[in-house]
Amino acid sequence: MTASTTRRTAAKSVKSRIAVVGAIAVAGSLLLTGCGDQTKSGDKGSDSAPLASKLPKSIRDKGVIRVGSDIAYAPVEFKDKSGNAIGIDPDLAKAMGKQLGVKFEFQNGTFDTLVTGLRSNRYDIAMSAMTDTKDRQNGIDPDTGKKVGEGVDFVDYFHAGVSIYTLKGKTEGIQNWSDLCGKKIVVQRNTVSDDLAKAQAKKCPAGKKLSIQSFDDDQQAQTRLRSGGADAGSSDFPVAAYAAKTSGGGKDFQIVGDQVEAAPYGIAVGKKQTQLRDAIKAAMDAIIKNGEYDKIIAKWGVKAGAVTQATINGGK
Structure with missing residues (x-):
């Protein structure tokens, strides 16, 4: 999504995606459904979760990562008829959850309130087709050029225009x-x-x-x-x-x-949550390496936007 501090972002740069339209059409026939205000994506942690120790203890103890998302942006995230979050982001979150041994719980919110939700601790991360920009990293309002917050860090995982x-x-x-x-x-x-x-x-x-x-x-x-x-x-x-x-x-x-x-989509994490940020990056890199990432990207017909590794704050 693209809000002024998140790309679905309002920024000086725009996301360009070269996703294969024909593939998206095929994916579309598989994915038309709806989603509730709080939906869960990901399996419970198991003894085999190889990256669980990288998470902050508070999140390991809860077993949940709360995800702020505007779940109305198909095919990136949207709702199915049963009220579940589906799409590229929920699928990637589920795969990362296996690596980290936690559930990614998607909570619906309007795009322009997601960063505020991070600041108020309503969410642990924001994952919502958000474009990584310097303004968002630095907490700058792109319309006024004034600082409105401390900004966020991004774990970049896709490219779009x-x-x-x-x-x-x-x-x-x-x-x-x-x-x-x-x-x-x-x-x-x-x-x-x-x-x-x-x-x-x-x-x-x-x-x-x-x-x-x-x-x-x-x-x-x-x-x-x-x-x-x-x-x-x-x-x-x-x-x-x-x-x-x-x-x-x-x-x-x-x-x-x-x-x-074209610009990167990033998972937004609070500036002070460096351990969580690094754990998310490690999980994304793991699913890229084991092939789950490519399968998900191909499923939704957006292979042209795939990356070969996660990056922190790669937006400009």
């Missing part, structure tokens, strides 16, 4: 961001798409204003576009591609133009 999409067959001549001048765009609030739209609005000439409609989640933005209330939408490429292939049986939307500014 930002795409524009329109109603199918109604592109209105839109192929890139400059074509949006004089048009209306829908975005998720506090995301990189939101930031890009604001930046483009400042460049539009007089008389060709770019109107931006922002929503709490991407599904609301898609609904607005689908109803004809806007000319275009923007979100991370995997999400835009998934919507284009699944919404209305593939008849609602189409992606236009190229992705822009």
Whole structure:
């Protein structure tokens, strides 16, 4: 997701994903379902959990890592009909849980409140298609340039870019961001798409204003576009591609133009939680090495965004 301090992020850079759209379409047919406010992902720890000792004792004792996530961003995380969190992030979390001997418990929240939830200790981590940016690392509001918190550390685990999409067959001549001048765009609030739209609005000439409609989640933005209330939408490429292939049986939307500014997705961890951060990195590296990561990424049709190792604070 992309909120101003998380990419689904609102940052000066945008996530570009080159996930295979056809593969996403196949994945889509497997994954359409819904999810409750608090859902669990991952198996209970066992004696075979090789990385359990790397976790802080308080988390080992609880056996749970609380995950803040905006669970409305298919195919990265969304809800199935039984109210369970499914998608790329929940699957990766379950695989890491086996390594660490804990459950990853997903708790639903709006994207722009996830970092605040980390600060208030509501969550242990935030895992929500969040783009790793320097602003988020340093606690800087990208709109004002002012420091609003101590920031977070990221464990980067995927790469994605930002795409524009329109109603199918109604592109209105839109192929890139400059074509949006004089048009209306829908975005998720506090995301990189939101930031890009604001930046483009400042460049539009007089008389060709770019109107931006922002929503709490991407599904609301898609609904607005689908109803004809806007000319275009923007979100991370995997999400835009998934919507284009699944919404209305593939008849609602189409992606236009190229992705822009690919950037890493990161798992956000509080600055003081270095032991937890390092344990998460070790677990991610372990599932990359043992092949579980590749299987999950392939399942959801996003192999082009795969990484070969986890990185701490690799965003720019």
